[in-house]
Amino acid sequence: MRAPLADLPVVLANATVVAGAVTILDGVSLSLDAGTPTVLIGPNGAGKTTLLRAAMGLTPLTHGEITWGGRADAPPTRRAILFQRPVMLRRSAAANIDYALGMTNMPRAERIDELLALVGLEGLGRRPARRLSGGEQQRLALARALARDPAILFLDESTASLDPAATKAIEDIIRAVAARGVKVVMSTHDLGQARRLGGDIVLLHRGRLIEHGPAMDFFDNPRSDEARKFIAGELLV
Amino acid sequence: MTGETSALQLVLTGDPGLYAIVGLSLVVSLSAVLCAALIGVPFGALLALTRFPGRAGVIVVLNALMGLPPVVAGLAIYLLLSRSGPLGSWGLLFTPQAMIIAQTVLVAPIIAALTRQTVEDLWSEYRDELAALDVGPIGRVATLVWDARFSLVTALLAGFGRAAAEVGAIIIVGGNIDGFTRTMTTAIALETSKGDLPLAIGLGLVLITIIIVINALAWGARRAGERYAG
């Protein structure tokens, strides 16, 4: 993969998303810089998915601004997202990757095999993607996202429905991808995973950014009450 | 054809007149389905993916056109193609081409309406992924139509069923001319009114058999395709 810096940093300034009467994201200001993975945590409904979608450029803001590498209109060519519930195209596993490659200008056949192998699906390329198991589909969706050779990769609870072995496999891939210079921004409910992978941690609650800091500080010396409670496993209300 | 000859005998003896009728019926209906698909599939897909004022009205009218009475469609095409009509100079009235045009008018709304529904359902499923992959409008239509292709076969079959079964439109614009524009349905109508019931019944059986065979072929193709593509 090439040195991928064009889209970075992603800067959210007072990002606010309102749907009807609900404020889903409430004045979030945040800079996603090149380097180690940024991990979003927070209870259900905190706004993690909405933040990831906005940072991907999919959900328009009601107020505020997002810039990618300083530009508000940067084309999303080097961004990829793995949705919380990825949708497989009604094609073979290999064709799903090929489709994503087709949107770029990369040589195809070898790259497909390479990506399938990277996510541990070698040999399954010809299977209809929708007949793969949930975990296999999740890995295929990761391969498809990586096919875009992203500079920044958004992952939304990508291991939530996986067993420990599959989770470890995905985490290893995320580490490898991050080590190659891809900026990873991921949400998770797994605090262990946040510790293992996170360079910095963002805690969201009710659409607001509660705390943002390096992972070690966040877990060892949380500044906010909410963070202390959340780390201790108490309910945030 | 005499009243004493049954259609079974005609089929068994390879009666050229009968084969001409069956052949013309198939050519007209299949051509109409092809033309209607070329119009209806892109139109339906575009309608599924676009939002504009009055869209709901377009969808209601389109759905209503699925029930357009064939004689009304036939009359409209007749007026267009008749000597004094705007397209009279084409000289198409009472030709197989006129029959294809009339059936296209009947079938296109069915294919467009069913395509719109199918593509819209798939679009709600694919929307986020295609947006994330930054797929442009043309790519979206192509992807959705391609991935919905096995469901769209059902739309084509519904269109073919309508074309193969109708008599009102083609009898008006085709004229039921023996050896030139006579099809199975118009022949059945004629033979029945002449009182030649065995021939009419025989032709009816041939027609139904053909429709079943075509549906079976399409169903098999769909099954095989789905097994391969998921």
Ligand SMILES: Nc1ncnc2c1ncn2[C@@H]1O[C@H](COP(=O)(O)OP(=O)(O)OP(=O)(O)O)[C@@H](O)[C@H]1O
């Ligand atoms: N289009 C919408 N209209 C109204 N409310 C919405 C819309 N999209 C999201 N919401 C609400 O916004 C809140 C935040 O949603 P979001 O999906 O971002 O949360 P999340 O942190 O990802 O939650 P989870 O951990 O359950 O995935 C939720 O209460 C959700 O119901």
Ligand SMILES: [Mg+2]
């Ligand atoms: Mg979510």
